[in-house]
Amino acid sequence: MAIPLSYNLRNLRERKTHTIMTALGLALTVAVALSVLALVDGLRQTFRASGDPLNILVLRKGATTELASNFNRSVYNDLKFKPGIARAPSGEPMASLELVTVIGLESSEHPDGTNVNFRGLKPVGIGMRKGLEIVQGRWFRPGFREAVVGQSVAARYPEIGVGGKLRLGRGDWDVVGVMRAGQSSMNSEIFCDLDQVAADESRAEVLSSTLLQATDAISKEALIRDLSDDQRLNVDALGEVEYYDRQTRSSAPVEFVGLFVAALMAIGSSFAAMNTMYAAVSHRAREIGTLRVLGFSKSAILLSFLLESLALAALGGIIGCLLVLPLNNLTSAIGSFTTFSETTFRFRVTPQIMGIGMLFAGFMGTAGGLFPASNAARKEILVALRSF
């Protein structure tokens, strides 16, 4: 026969101050852990949304990022007619030669400036990126020093909206449009005409990468193998999706540190919960004795106190989740040491993350409540009845 839960809940209400304080301590721990998870999830979401499953990124052999890859125009000319590459309605192969460099942007909010990817490409490259659309202004015209900025860039640096100016290379560029691409990292980039930026950097022949679109999944695999094995071309090919997947590694240090901190905090909170529960047990010694006299078994007592601890933890978990909610959809950016540029992302607090938060709280509650509960169960009846 189990002790009704209402006994526990009422007790928690009786000792309001202790309940609230312990629950808040647990809540803070849960909040820290969840905010780290929300950050990582938001970053992963951005990278997952980037990259089309049929697109292939071709880099110079040995290069791991576009920035470090030196891609010759002659190589592009050799590979753009390979079989398996999709064709645009005009008959042109869907192969886009691109130059990626980095531009430092300063603004009144970010006076030190951060680095943003600056990508030169031809209109065929825009067509290959599904979901990419102009939300303000228009696309750049080939042959002109015009640029289109991603939505996140425009949001973080309000001075470079449509009509603003960018300084890179031999002069200023006019910002003529703002683009959006779902949640992908393209929102954190700036696009412009390939030949303009190549001329600026005196890199007419050596660019960064080529983006190809395969006709279907099977040709995609075949193309990747064909390109990687080709000795003459000396390139590495990988699916665009896999390329971005690799970049989620930039969140690894933050995730590690954050979760480590949360783990240590969890130990601290469990001890606090243990403290509270021990105090509750010793405070209610007479009640426990009475319950035993009434016929409740040792295991019923154990279970009861364990549940009380879990209820406390659940309260803490709920408060913790509520504390983290305001973070949802908050925009931030993180830089990458491999690409030297920053990616904007949004914190994502999903139901799954909150579920993890509740489990985490439950775990702390169990750890903190186990010993006090067994202490309560093992009390000698007569000793307990006589205590004060």
Place this chain on the structure above:
Amino acid sequence: MFRYLPLILKSCMRSKRRSILTVTSAAISLSLLGTLMAIYHAFYFGEAPPQQALRAIARNRISPALTLPIYYRDKIKQVPGVVEAMPFQFFAGVFKEPKNIFARYAVEPEHLFAIHADYSIPEDQKVAFQREKTGCVVGRGLAEKYGFKIGDRITLKGDIFPVTVDLKLVGIYDSLFHDDVLFFRLDYLFDLLPERRRNKVFAFHVLIDNPGSMARICKEVDELFRNSPARTRTEAERAFELGFLSMLGNVKAFLLSISLALSFMLLLVTANTMAMSVRERVREVGVLKTLGFTTPAILSMLLGEAAFLTAVGGLIGCCFTAILVALVRKLPAIILPLSSLQLEPSVAALLLFVAVVIGLASAIVPAWGAARIPILQALKFTD
């Protein structure tokens, strides 16, 4: 307060389990706080070697990924206050495996040790570096980590520069601060590169005569190239290092917010304990008052108990912090200041201070209430 120390100690020992749990919880939270404080200190207040205050770095204004022409060196040297200017190029590349991360730079051998006055190296090794085109020097720490000996061959496979660099180790330098860098020769690198990529570097290391003139010199150097195609951004070496740090995002906000959450949690834990402890002893307080102890005396005893618990937690926390800090030092040295992270005495002292303050703050409310209870009410108190 110290008069009552024996009483305070006895009170803490009354419920050993509670005191131990509180102290341990405090120690863990404080050790985390201590580590965060040590990191914050290292990043934003760290003492640079005095020689660092004499060094500035001039890089391309737009981005560290773009280059500056090597002839800028002569113009930089003409700025009054500049003692020496050396072009240097970050090489990156891979040494055996990608996980072997350490800094590699191509420099000019005749100026390297002038610029880095805090590096000490035997004279003959210095000369060897200037004579051997494919020579390189490494820091003592790096040599110990990979077991390098003079005469060893070190090969680097480039990625930003698609060349393979074959080097011979000719010197090992000692330095208190950055002894995990590999330097090889810029002219050797240029020989390997195609014509188009020669004579361009990503930055200049500038040695100045007087720390006070740093701001002026940085401005003047940038003025020199204001209308050139490649504009410079010149800043003190430390500011440059921190600039890379800010790439990780708003590091300051991250550190501060976690520290705040930790401190608050600690406050709650201690307050919880103190509230429980005081509540058990209300009748005792009545007895003490009857015996003649004044309200301030009782207050100081209760506060002293809380402060004692957190202070002990703080001391243990300092030890844990030292362990955590040593662990941080072992991590791959991507972020420079972290590889030499220390627990400074000032940070330890601050940690103890914070511990005591949190202890006092947590006990204020229950202690105040208990100390002010009228005697009769206290004696009649049943829980």
